[in-house]
Amino acid sequence: MPKILLVEDNEMNRDMLSRRLLRRGAEVLIATDGAQGVEMAQAERPDLILMDMSLPVMDGWEATRTLKAASETKEIPIIALTAHAMAGDQEKCREAGCDDYDTKPVDFARLTGKIQAILGEGSLK
Template structure:
């Protein structure tokens, strides 16, 4: 089972997305802020991280930079999630180290395509 780390501070978003991903066959582990995401990435070794960019403690931008700077987590694909849908927001996510970007509210079909593309890039096959 492919493990995804979902980093989301909003309980309703976290619950909805984790349930939908679990139904698609993923194992979902969660963190509620950027600091927790760093710890969870080390402890849980997820195949992919879904990172909300607007987080407390350490925001998603900085958490992603730290994940990509650490040799043990640098190869984990990160998909940035944000309610901001401007081109500069996408560019900012990619500049922080995100491998891809998606907007909120989440379109599950589109997000699943992006998850699958990132996992395939890493050589992980999924049936979702």
């Protein structure tokens, strides 16, 4: 059962994604801002982080850079989730240290494929 940290400030997105991930067999941890996401990643060491990029307190770009700069969290894969779908946004996410990128609204089948590509086939039911 993969442990996934969902860092998302929008309650509807958080609820939808967490319920669907739980149904697919993941353990889901939730943070509602970037600073809380960094703290939870350091304490819980999830297998994967789904990082909204537009977050309060500390945005997803800064949270990702912080996690990738720390030796204890730099190996945790991060998938950026963002409504920013303009040219250059994917590169900006990768430059911050994200391992992959997906746009909102989230296409759950596509996101599941990206999660399984990182964690391995069969990581989600």
